[in-house]
Amino acid sequence: MVARNTLMALSGAVLLVLKGRYSGPGSSLVHAYAGNFVVSFAVYFIASLTAHSFKRPRLVAALAALSAVSAFEITNGFGFMSNVYDPADLLANAAGIALAVVVDSASSRVIGRGSHRGTPVA
16 A cells, blocks of 8 residues: 555646646646645645554545645745645645545555455555
8 A cells, every 4th residue: 555655645746747737628727726636635645654553544644634735725835835825725625635535445445356365465
């Protein structure tokens, strides 16, 4: 799972870098909110790297990620990073984390099916 979580977090970072190049339909929405969405997605998988020992690791990772990205948004980048507060960013953050939970759940089931005697393949 560590490799999968790392890959998912890195994919969020790559998409953040590439969002500026998007010029298709809805480009204004992509430029305004995709960063929040993909960073929140990535932060969930980073949080899930340490949440595995909890009784409900997905819930813990989701709450930790939502707390971190919401605090960043509300404090305008913790006061030292560039950020412009937009209440809709909070929705984009929540949506990114929701997708991450769905991807985590679905991929865990798929990885679990490929296991042998209870030991995951990945």
